[in-house]
Amino acid sequence: AANMPLVISTWDSGQIANGGAWPILEKGGKALDAVEQAAIAMENEINCCVGLGGNPDRDGRVTLDACIMDDKFNCGSVAFVERVKHPATLARKLMENTPHVFMAGEGAQQFAVASGMKLESGELSPDAEKAYKEWLKKAEYKPIINIEHQQSKPKGHGPFAPSHFDDGSVNHDTMGTLALDSSGNLSGMCTTSGMGFKMRGRIGDSPIIGSGLYVDNEVGAATGSGQGEEVIRVCGTHTIVELMRNGASPTEACKKTIERIVKINPEKAKSFQVGFIAIAKNGEVGAYSLQKGFNYTVTDKSGKAKVINAKSHF
Numbered sequence: 589a590a591n592m593p594l595v596i597s598t599w600d601s602g603q604i605a606n607g608g609a610w611p612i613l614e615k616g617g618k619a620l621d622a623v624e625q626a627a628i629a630m631e632n633e634i635n636c637c638v639g640l641g642g643n644p645d646r647d648g649r650v651t652l653d654a655c656i657m658d659d660k661f662n663c664g665s666v667a668f669v670e671r672v673k674h675p676a677t678l679a680r681k682l683m684e685n686t687p688h689v690f691m692a693g694e695g696a697q698q699f700a701v702a703s704g705m706k707l708e709s710g711e712l713s714p715d716a717e718k719a720y721k722e723w724l725k726k727a728e729y730k731p732i733i734n735i736e737h738q739q740s741k742p743k744g745h746g747p748f749a750p751s752h753f754d755d756g757s758v759n760h761d762t763m764g765t766l767a768l769d770s771s772g773n774l775s776g777m778c779t780t781s782g783m784g785f786k787m788r789g790r791i792g793d794s795p796i797i798g799s800g801l802y803v804d805n806e807v808g809a810a811t812g813s814g815q816g817e818e819v820i821r822v823c824g825t826h827t828i829v830e831l832m833r834n835g836a837s838p839t840e841a842c843k844k845t846i847e848r849i850v851k852i853n854p855e856k857a858k859s860f861q862v863g864f865i866a867i868a869k870n871g872e873v874g875a876y877s878l879q880k881g882f883n884y885t886v887t888d889k890s891g892k893a894k895v896i897n898a899k900s901h902f
């Protein structure tokens with residue numbers, strides 16, 4: 589395809605992720621290496637929603653979910669992992685060095701240590717600490733419904749990092765990245781600290797192959813962000829790739845999948861956000877979200893990162 593290499597990531601913080609991926613793609617490197625570097629770049633940032641600086645669960649602990657998938661249906665996922673700084677890298681190690689695809693919790697952490705990864709302190713970042721204290725005032729022991737914050741002003745840490753908000757509320761900037769390398773191969777990753785103040789042990793869509801991420805090198809790839817429960821219900825990213833296989837463009841495929849979520853319960857669909865991005869084998873990209881306010885970042889062979897606002901259902 590003409591349009592390669594190419595990398596796209598969820599949100600405007602995708603500028604950070606794409607910034608990690610681009611040096612690899614530019615040199616003719618592999619999409620898999622590029623998406624791993626995208627994950628590392630985001631996981632190094634202190635922000636609400638990716639990495640160990642993210643918001644904790646309702647018991648005050650940060651638990652990370654991530655997955656990675658290459659152009660040959662190899663995939664690795666980790667969920668509910670604590671004190672591991674780079675969960676997408678851990679997912680890649682799991683993919684490459686074990687016969688397994690998915691590990692969770694203590695076992696995943698044990699595998700990280702056995703793989704030579706160091707365990708971090710487990711302390712909350714100052715912003716997460718503050719957000720958690722704020723949340724504890726009401727301590728509503730129920731999952732928080734995830735709505736886009738358009739009015740709240742993010743407190744930045746770095747130019748584009750998704751942030752904790754002054755009012756202690758959560759936004760949702762799970763990072764999903766899809767890359768098409770100069771050999772025409774696709775890979776993807778998804779990394780998150782999950783919904784802030786989630787119930788302990790809760791796992792979202794992000795580490796689930798076919799929900800938070802799917803790659804089929806013959807067809808295309810998709811990833812997303814938002815209320816994980818609603819994405820899992822429709823196997824969101826697998827659905828998108830299947831729609832593309834049947835001829836839909838990336839945007840049409842994302843739109844049809846969002847509509848499928850709406851159809852389940854149109855009233856409830858007003859109260860949460862889901863945003864998908866997708867890339868076709870030919871380098872065409874697209875996106876669609878449920879609520880307004882979802883955007884994504886595309887870096888193409890010009891080397892420039894462009895932030896694009898997705899169309900939305902509402």
Ligand code: SD4
Pocket residue numbers: 637759760761762763780781782783791792793794812813814815816817
């Ligand atoms: C989840 N999809 O855990 C994630 C939430 C998200 O930034 O997008 N967080 O359900």
